[in-house]
Amino acid sequence: MAEFEKANSVGEWFDQRLNTSGFWRVMMTEYWIPKNINFLWAMGALLAMMFTLLLVTGIFLLMYYKPDVNMAFDSVNYTIMQEVAYGWLFRNIHGVGASVVFLIIYIHMFTGIYYGSYKKGREMIWLSGMLLFVTFSAEGFSGYMLPWGQMSYWAAYVITEIFGGIPFIGDELVIWIRGNFYVSDATLTRFFMLHVLLIPMAILGAIVFHFYTLRFPHVNNEEGEFFDYKEESEKYLKGDKAHSKVIAFWPDFLSKDFMVITIFMIFFFYLVFYNNDFAMDPVNFDKADGMKTPAHIYPEWYFLWSYEVLRGFFFDIAGISGKSLGLMAFGFAQAIFMLLPWLDRSPMVKPANQRPIFKYWFWFLMADLFILTIFGKLPPTGANAWVGFASSVTFLVLFIALPFLTKIEAKIAGGK
Amino acid sequence: MINESRRGFMGKAFGAVAAVGAVGSLVAMKKTWDPLPSVMAAGFTTVDVSKLSDNKLEIAKWQGKPIFLLRFAADMPAVEKRSVKVGEHYYSIMIGLCTHLGCIPAYRDATHDFKCACHGGEFTAAGVHTFGPPPRPLDIPPFSIKDENTIVLGEAGPEYKALIASLSTDSNIA
Numbered sequence: 001m002a003e004f005e006k007a008n009s010v011g012e013w014f015d016q017r018l019n020t021s022g023f024w025r026v027m028m029t030e031y032w033i034p035k036n037i038n039f040l041w042a043m044g045a046l047l048a049m050m051f052t053l054l055l056v057t058g059i060f061l062l063m064y065y066k067p068d069v070n071m072a073f074d075s076v077n078y079t080i081m082q083e084v085a086y087g088w089l090f091r092n093i094h095g096v097g098a099s100v101v102f103l104i105i106y107i108h109m110f111t112g113i114y115y116g117s118y119k120k121g122r123e124m125i126w127l128s129g130m131l132l133f134v135t136f137s138a139e140g141f142s143g144y145m146l147p148w149g150q151m152s153y154w155a156a157y158v159i160t161e162i163f164g165g166i167p168f169i170g171d172e173l174v175i176w177i178r179g180n181f182y183v184s185d186a187t188l189t190r191f192f193m194l195h196v197l198l199i200p201m202a203i204l205g206a207i208v209f210h211f212y213t214l215r216f217p218h219v220n221n222e223e224g225e226f227f228d229y230k231e232e233s234e235k236y237l238k239g240d241k242a243h244s245k246v247i248a249f250w251p252d253f254l255s256k257d258f259m260v261i262t263i264f265m266i267f268f269f270y271l272v273f274y275n276n277d278f279a280m281d282p283v284n285f286d287k288a289d290g291m292k293t294p295a296h297i298y299p300e301w302y303f304l305w306s307y308e309v310l311r312g313f314f315f316d317i318a319g320i321s322g323k324s325l326g327l328m329a330f331g332f333a334q335a336i337f338m339l340l341p342w343l344d345r346s347p348m349v350k351p352a353n354q355r356p357i358f359k360y361w362f363w364f365l366m367a368d369l370f371i372l373t374i375f376g377k378l379p380p381t382g383a384n385a386w387v388g389f390a391s392s393v394t395f396l397v398l399f400i401a402l403p404f405l406t407k408i409e410a411k412i413a414g415g416k
Numbered sequence: 417m418i419n420e421s422r423r424g425f426m427g428k429a430f431g432a433v434a435a436v437g438a439v440g441s442l443v444a445m446k447k448t449w450d451p452l453p454s455v456m457a458a459g460f461t462t463v464d465v466s467k468l469s470d471n472k473l474e475i476a477k478w479q480g481k482p483i484f485l486l487r488f489a490a491d492m493p494a495v496e497k498r499s500v501k502v503g504e505h506y507y508s509i510m511i512g513l514c515t516h517l518g519c520i521p522a523y524r525d526a527t528h529d530f531k532c533a534c535h536g537g538e539f540t541a542a543g544v545h546t547f548g549p550p551p552r553p554l555d556i557p558p559f560s561i562k563d564e565n566t567i568v569l570g571e572a573g574p575e576y577k578a579l580i581a582s583l584s585t586d587s588n589i590a
Contacts, residue, residue, distance in 0.1 A: 154519070157517075161518040179450070181479045181480050181481065291475065292520065297519060313549070314548050
């Protein structure tokens with residue numbers, strides 16, 4: 001065993017045993033962030049904050065929630081909402097937080113797409129981020145089932161039914177996932193397990209991995225500039241902070257993040273206290289009834305765009321049923337964002353507005369996702385069905401065209 | 417050399433034991449998620465059709481699924497390979513779940529058709545899809561006719577087998 005001197009302070013005692021000062025230096029004061037960034041770079045810290053909030057409120061809800069078809073609805077709407085002191089607060093934070101976290105995820109994701117932060121060495125950042133998007137989606141879906149209202153039940157029914165479209169094993173797979181022929185007690189308890197244990201553990205692991213993927217390629221900056229981090233950090237350490245292109249993660253970068261978090265939290269708690277209806281669908285205050293479909297089923301706002309892609313194909317094309325086409329398009333929509341680093345064939349790492357062709361593609365995509373989201377909530381009848389079809393096809397075409405468009409862009413830019 | 421071959425053997429032995437353990441665990445985990453025997457045995461539903469009236473949809477429950485029971489009125493023509501004759505009347509006996517994604521379509525008695533609110537699918541009174549994403553007509557559950565007033569759901573009687581046989585000989589039902 002190594003020789004240990006008698007420590008002069010508690011800090012030193014820990015430092016001798018855990019090298020806390022070294023750890024702090026590597027993780028914080030000498031972890032370098034580019035200086036040339038804006039408030040959009042604070043979304044990561046904001047998401048870490050939101051996840052913590054969801055975790056803590058979830059723990060409190062867990063103490064009174066009962067995962068049983070006969071008790072779940074009342075344990076949420078009566079026990080937690082009315083009996084437990086501040087139970088309503090924890091539920092509102094959890095419900096509103098689940099909705100708002102997706103808003104921040106989308107901002108974070110489209111910031112990455114806009115600034116080209118997914119290529120030239122940053123592929124793993126993008127992939128681990130998409131892994132988090134998928135696990136958060138699974139978390140959102142499984143959690144939505146727990147209050148056991150009508151929307152909980154029918155969303156669970158429709159989404160598990162999607163697996164029935166997989167060739168050969170589909171029908172058996174649906175029964176296996178549900179643990180019954182229909183969404184039942186077995187379904188509720190297993191999705192409860194997924195929501196409170198397995199998926200949160202996966203998310204925690206994925207968050208750590210996502211942070212780690214940033215370590216070597218470093219965070220992108222507003223101009224997509226590549227520079228020598230060693231050289232710039234040496235300037236900073238020598239005290240020439242004005243001419244260095246980097247700042248330290250702590251205290252420089254995080255103190256700005258805390259400012260953004262502060263402003264965001266005021267907005268967030270305004271929603272929690274005064275404007276939480278958007279996250280509390282009135283249909284879900286009717287208890288689940290497997291014999292009665294609500295007049296109109298729709299998912300939460302953050303799933304609407306992919307839901308619209310799923311139902312956009314409402315008629316057969318070339319002998320393939322509308323249902324199969326919808327499922328294929330839905331599968332495509334789920335997977336295609338993952339492949340973005342390889343679909344973008346242009347070597348340019350620039351904000352979209354400085355890229356001759358990509359800028360149109362980006363804003364077309366934004367507009368299309370906006371239209372898909374709006375029409376995903378509307379009943380799929382008459383002209384709505386056709387708008388849904390057109391915008392679903394546009395979504396597919398945008399991604400299929402991306403490699404060709406960016407190849408042309410690379411030529412225009414002369415391989416810059 | 418000797419050490420390395422020993423280490424190699426230990427590695428292979430561990431690998432073999434771990435592989436057997438992994439396969440066994442996966443089988444056990446898969447089976448744990450299977451529906452329970454009590455669920456699989458969920459039995460039969462007996463329906464008294466004498467309580468039905470013309471052009472009015474009744475919904476029975478079988479294996480947790482809604483079953484549409486519709487007695488055709490005189491002005492509603494029976495549909496070959498779909499309508500079932502029990503006693504004097506023709507009936508639709510169908511699983512009341514849209515074949516698209518499993519919502520329960522609503523019956524509109526004025527127009528003699530079903531409309532699914534989820535994704536806009538439409539079916540005739542006999543359950544044939546006429547509009548929207550549903551890929552096939554409403555499914556027909558196994559049934560058997562006991563007497564002129566009674567049918568049992570979940571039991572495949574001769575009438576049901578004849579119906580299914582006639583469907584499979586005609587590959588272009590849609």
